Each structure stands twice: as C-alpha cells, then as structure tokens.
Amino acid sequence: MTGRMRTINIPIFVPHLGCPNDCVFCDQHKITMNAFVPNAERVRALIEETLKYTDSLSTPVRIEAAFFGGSFTAIDGELRRELLSAAHEYRGRIDGIRLSTRPDAIDESILSELRAFGVTAIELGAQSMSDRVLRLSNRGHTSEDTRRAARMIREGGFSLGLQMMTGLVGDDRETCLYTAREIIALRPDTVRIYPCVVIPGTRLWDMAERGEYTPQSVSEAVSVCAELIPMFTRENITILRVGLMENEILSSGEVKGAYHPSLGELCYSRVFYNAACRELERTGAPKRVEIRVPPRASSKMTGHKRENIEKLKARFSLGYIKVREDESLKDFEVQVNCV
Numbered sequence: 488m489t490g491r492m493r494t495i496n497i498p499i500f501v502p503h504l505g506c507p508n509d510c511v512f513c514d515q516h517k518i519t520m521n522a523f524v525p526n527a528e529r530v531r532a533l534i535e536e537t538l539k540y541t542d543s544l545s546t547p548v549r550i551e552a553a554f555f556g557g558s559f560t561a562i563d564g565e566l567r568r569e570l571l572s573a574a575h576e577y578r579g580r581i582d583g584i585r586l587s588t589r590p591d592a593i594d595e596s597i598l599s600e601l602r603a604f605g606v607t608a609i610e611l612g613a614q615s616m617s618d619r620v621l622r623l624s625n626r627g628h629t630s631e632d633t634r635r636a637a638r639m640i641r642e643g644g645f646s647l648g649l650q651m652m653t654g655l656v657g658d659d660r661e662t663c664l665y666t667a668r669e670i671i672a673l674r675p676d677t678v679r680i681y682p683c684v685v686i687p688g689t690r691l692w693d694m695a696e697r698g699e700y701t702p703q704s705v706s707e708a709v710s711v712c713a714e715l716i717p718m719f720t721r722e723n724i725t726i727l728r729v730g731l732m733e734n735e736i737l738s739s740g741e742v743k744g745a746y747h748p749s750l751g752e753l754c755y756s757r758v759f760y761n762a763a764c765r766e767l768e769r770t771g772a773p774k775r776v777e778i779r780v781p782p783r784a785s786s787k788m789t790g791h792k793r794e795n796i797e798k799l800k801a802r803f804s805l806g807y808i809k810v811r812e813d814e815s816l817k818d819f820e821v822q823v824n825c826v
C-alpha cells in the first residue's frame with residue numbers, strides 16, 4: 488500500500504551450520520542433515536540468474552542478496568567470508584546484501600567484517616522479548632542480548648530488522664504485545680512476524696504430543712497478529728512478512744499450530760475488519776453503508792469469500808455494504824458513510 492520501489496531478494500539458504508543452539512521449535516538440525524551448503528560459485532549463479540531476469544524488466548527494482556537459514560554470523564568464518572565476498576563482487580549491480588542471525592552472534596568485529604563486504608541489512612531473530620518465553624523455548628539468549636545487538640547494528644549504520652514469533656511456549660496475547668512494544672522501542676526499519684508452526688521431529692512437537700504445550704491455532708494467530716500489524720505500521724516500521732513461506736514440510740499437512748498458506752492475507756483482512764467494526768460502532772451503524780478503504784485494500788476489507796462483509800452484516804444488522812477505495816486514505820484507515 489505504499490509507493491516504495493519493489494525489492495527482489497535473492498534467497499541464499501545457508502543451513503544451521505554453526506548454530507550452537509537447539510531452539511525447541513527449530514527443525515534446522517533435520518534439514519541440515521541433507522542440506523546443500525552453498526559456496527561462492529553457487530552464490531554467483533543465483534545472483535546471475537536473478538540479474539538476467541531483472542535486466543528484462545521495464546520498471547526499476549531494488550535487488551538484494553539475502554543469506555537466510557541458520558545463524559549466518561555464527562557459521563565458519565572462512566565459509567562466511569567466501570559467500571560474502573562472492574556477493575560483494577556484484578556491488579553496483581545489486582543494491583544490498585542482507586542476512587539473518589541470532590542476537591548473541593553479533594559483536595564489533597563481526598560488524599566490521601560485514602561492513603567491509605557491503606552488507607546493508609541485518610535481521611535478528613528476537614522471537615520474544617519475554618525472558619521467560621525465551622528460556623522455555625530454549626533460545627539460549629536473553630532479551631538484553633537483542634537490545635544490545637540491535638543498538639550495535641543501528642549505530643553501525645546497518646538497516647535493522649527484527650523477527651518475532653507468536654504462540655511460543657509460555658506465550659500469550661500479553662507477551663506478544665509486550666514483545667511488539669519492546670521491539671518498537673529498538674527502532675527497527677523492518678519486522679517479520681512468524682506465528683509458531685510445530686514441525687514433526689522438533690522438541691516442540693514432542694511437548695505438544697505429551698500435552699505440555701498447546702500450539703497456537705490459526706484463528707488465535709490471526710487475532711493477535713491483527714493487533715501487532717497496526718502497532719508496527721503506526722510507527723513506520725515496514726512489515727516484511729507475516730507467516731512462514733510455504734515449503735514442502737509446511738504444505739504436507741503434517742504440522743501443528745498456526746500454519747495457513749495465506750496467513751498474512753488473513754491477518755491483514757482481520758486488521759480491516761477490526762477497523763470497520765470500530766468505525767461502525769462510532770457512527771452508530773446505519774443500515775446501508777459505504778466503507779472506504781485505501782487504494783488496493785478492497786479485497787482485504789472484503790475478506791476471503793466475502794467473509795468480512797458477511798460478518799459485518801450479521802454483527803451490525805446491516806442491509807447493504809459497498810466497499811470503495813479512496814486515494815486520501817492510507818495504511819489501515821477506514822471510513823464509513825451512510826448511503
């Protein structure tokens with residue numbers, strides 16, 4: 488809903504290598520057993536392939552190489568420098584290099600190295616700012632580690648991204664809202680919100696099987712994420728993603744917890760539903776209404792299979808609803824007019 492230039496990420500998966508931890512929800516150990524470890528040649532091939540595609544586009548795009556997967560700054564130093572150096576060869580042709588890592592795998596010498604190789608953005612897997620939730624999830628770091636690393640990244644001139652999860656062990660709506668407030672206080676440029684998905688073979692799966700943990704349902708995740716999204720947007724923090732990217736394991740149907748292939752859409756749709764409810768309550772809910780929403784937001788307002796419209800009709804006894812886009816509105820602003 489903004490006029491920002493489209494960004495194309497070149498995803499370069501670097502498996503668990505070097506991650507000293509064993510978070511209860513993580514299946515990287517399993518994935519890593521068979522995972523292909525990229526080398527400089529692979530990095531070059533992936534970038535070349537993307538450049539071939541982007542060269543054929545008529546509109547300008549921002550291109551970033553993105554190292555994701557495990558904890559990039561904790562992998563073997565020689566391999567890390569090999570991969571970064573290959574991406575750095577494309578400076579001028581790509582616009583940035585981003586990576587994700589753990590909060591306790593950041594220090595000044597790592598940041599100097601990343602700067603020398605042209606890294607522009609660092610994302611930290613904060614996951615929660617509740618130390619209790621972090622402990623129960625066996626994250627192996629504290630919220631203070633996240634605060635310290637976030638400060639260093641910002642002061643080091645990098646773009647800061649923070650990732651949070653919902654539905655972890657010991658988590659509830661309050662701790663999620665607390666985490667979002669604490670993340671906002673760290674002034675990240677971007678966030679990602681990942682409702683927890685429970686994957687077979689993880690410790691979390693066993694905990695759920697034993698009844699020691701109740702996975703967050705899709706509907707609980709949608710409800711809490713619909714509160715988190717406007718909190719970040721109000722603070723001009725770009726939300727890069729809500730919900731995990733689909734992959735073979737997730738779409739196998741053998742997972743528990745908050746997995747839905749269109750989870751992000753469901754969450755944004757709920758944000759508009761909530762906004763429309765507030766407006767209808769404020770205006771006294773006339774029988775026939777026009778709901779105005781920002782450009783490109785009408786499908787989110789309408790909802791999947793017109794779900795939002797039907798729910799609004801039932802809840803406010805409305806006879807007629809028309810959704811219309813209005814250039815003067817932005818983000819999640821909604822206006823209700825009597826027609």
Ligand code: SF4
Nearest residue numbers: 506508509510513557
């Ligand atoms: S830090 Fe990341 S890669 Fe390591 S175990 Fe935890 S989730 Fe997995």
